[in-house]
Amino acid sequence: MSxxxxxxxxxxxxxxxxxxxxxxxxxxxxxxxxxIVAYIEKINTLDTADVQPLTHCLAVQNVxxxxxxxxxxxxxxxxxxxxDQTDGYFKVPKILDDNSGA
Numbered sequence: 001m002s003x004x005x006x007x008x009x010x011x012x013x014x015x016x017x018x019x020x021x022x023x024x025x026x027x028x029x030x031x032x033x034x035x036i037v038a039y040i041e042k043i044n045t046l047d048t049a050d051v052q053p054l055t056h057c058l059a060v061q062n063v064x065x066x067x068x069x070x071x072x073x074x075x076x077x078x079x080x081x082x083x084d085q086t087d088g089y090f091k092v093p094k095i096l097d098d099n100s101g102a
Contacts, residue, residue, distance in 0.1 A: 005033040 010030045014021045021029070075088050084091040 005030050005037060009033075 007026055007030055010021070010026050010033065014026070079085045079088070079090065082090050
């Protein structure tokens with residue numbers, strides 16, 4: 001693949017993305033995208049056969065607490081901050097009308 005992103009390609013992507021770009025932006029993006037593609041092609045020339053794939057660049061450790069069973073909240077505590085409640089349950093706005101079939 002050519003590492004040159006030309007004006008026509010930038011205009012085509014702008015149309016597909018429904019973006020209105022000025023002449024200056026088209027020229028700027030053409031140069032910037034060409035530089036990005038050239039850099040990726042440079043990276044693709046590296047021999048990575050013996051490199052272990054990483055999910056993170058730094059060592060990551062799980063920071064979750066131990067899963068220890070706790071007594072459940074009583075109804076009054078669970079509903080204490082509820083903006084609306086009815087008969088011991090959270091009351092939420094209706095999102096489906098009667099004709100929704102649900």
